[in-house]
Amino acid sequence: MAQAMKIAIVDNEQDMRQSISQWLALSGYDTETFASAEDALKVLGPDYPGIVISDIKMPGMDGIQLLKKLMGADSTLPVIMITGHGDVPMAVEAMRVGAFDFLEKPFNPDRMSELAKRASNARRLTLDNRALRRELSGGTQIMNKLIGASPVMERLREDILDLGQADGHVLIDGETGTGKTLVAHALHAVGSRAGKKFVLVSCAALEEEALAKRLFGPMMPEDTQLPAIEEARGGTLVLEDIEALSDTLQARLLSVMNEQGTPAETRIVAISNLQEAGKTSEDVLRPDLFYRLAALRITMPPLRxxxxxxxxxxxxxxxxxxxxxxxxxxxxxxxxxxxxxxxxxxxxxxxxxxxxxxxxxxxxxxxxxxxxxxxxxxxxxxxxxxxxxxxxxxxxxxxxxxxxxxxxxxxxxxxxxxxxxxxxxxxxxxxxxxxxxxxxxxxx
Known part of the structure; x- marks a missing residue:
């Protein structure tokens, strides 16, 4: 099994929950248990990375009601129902609503493991297909996250589409919390580099020596990760908190940009998150670097x-x-x-x-x-x-x-x-x- 699938076990009887959980955990599954359908619904969303095993007869919301809720949220989620001896009508109803299969008490643990395996394989295929579709429509999906019909948002989407097709470096600035990193993703997704590497480095998260190594190397024999400049080659390198770069690292970055020439082999998208009142990225970056980055510029509109x-x-x-x-x-x-x-x-x-x-x-x-x-x-x-x-x-x-x-x-x-x-x-x-x-x- 490439990765352990989750199995949510819903049963009001503690002994039953624990025995099912222990048996499936021995088979390599990642289990989580819920004493009621109401508790389970707080966790089980449309993209739940696993399957569900639920008893039918429970106080409060019963298993059939839970099944209907789950099918309404994600009709492809495999749900295995546990029925009492002779509860054929309930099993039929569960299958009609959309249950993957059912187990009749007392059930054979091996039968349960077999059902769990089949349901998990089906779920993995569904989730993989969804991920592929999302990847193929990534540009559209990301642009759809930029919600809003205001003139400033209409203009922002137009700017992203225009600059996404351009090949120069970009500076994104604006107030905190406006979605600058999302826009960096969108610029990459709608442009010619969409299928290439997208590498993001926070310049404020590392000390200068560690940041220099992360950005430019050199690589040591024990290193498993390429320097960001190499890792993003041909794609997009996003530098968050660009203002945190020291003068020395600014000079090194500018040197790399000059070596690449035009059009740039690797596109650099710099994000400025200046918090200081009255200061801009122009005030803290060396002029030659600022003007190279700000030739293409997006300033994020504040929410107000x-x-x-x-x-x-x-x-x-x-x-x-x-x-x-x-x-x-x-x-x-x-x-x-x-x-x-x-x-x-x-x-x-x-x-x-x-x-x-x-x-x-x-x-x-x-x-x-x-x-x-x-x-x-x-x-x-x-x-x-x-x-x-x-x-x-x-x-x-x-x-x-x-x-x-x-x-x-x-x-x-x-x-x-x-x-x-x-x-x-x-x-x-x-x-x-x-x-x-x-x-x-x-x-x-």
């Missing part, structure tokens, strides 16, 4: 300049976290939407991800507000607002768009259901969807 993108991102993120935690995504009120739009977001998208996850956890517990989360991040900020006000009409339109978008997603594009929930006549709904650029086909 992205308008309605904030609500779109929050919705998508909270849906993802809700699926991960096995609960409903929190519904955002008009007041909360305004608070999200007004927040200064010093941590940008990274901060928004944190807020969305905590909002889902709060909602699952039935307590807390988005405003309290924003205030806990920045207690000194009273009130939580940007310095730039917006007309009331913009807040109303942003909330309206988010509400229609969320409702269309929830009803999978059913116009009738959306009309009923929002109490809107069809003509009004059509007009508003056209106004906000929402298309029914995107939700089907």
């Amino acid at each position: 300049q992205r308008g309605e993108d904030i609500l779109t991102l929050f919705t998508r993120l909270s849906e993802q976290f809700a699926e991960e935690y096995g609960c409903e995504a929190p519904q955002v009120s008009a007041q909360e939407a305004a608070q999200l739009l007004q927040a200064p977001w010093p941590g940008n998208v990274r901060q928004l991800i944190n807020i969305a996850e905590r909002a889902v956890l709060q909602s699952r517990r039935g307590s807390g507000t988005i405003a309290s989360l924003l205030m806990s991040d920045h207690e000194e900020m009273q009130p939580v607002m940007t310095t730039e006000g917006k007309p009331l009409k913009e807040y109303v339109e942003a909330f309206e768009r988010m509400l229609i978008d969320n409702t269309m997603r929830r009803h999978k594009g059913s116009i009738a259901s959306v009309m009923e929930e929002l109490c809107l006549p069809r003509r009004t709904l059509n007009e508003k969807m056209a106004k906000y650029g929402l298309q029914r086909a995107d939700y089907l």
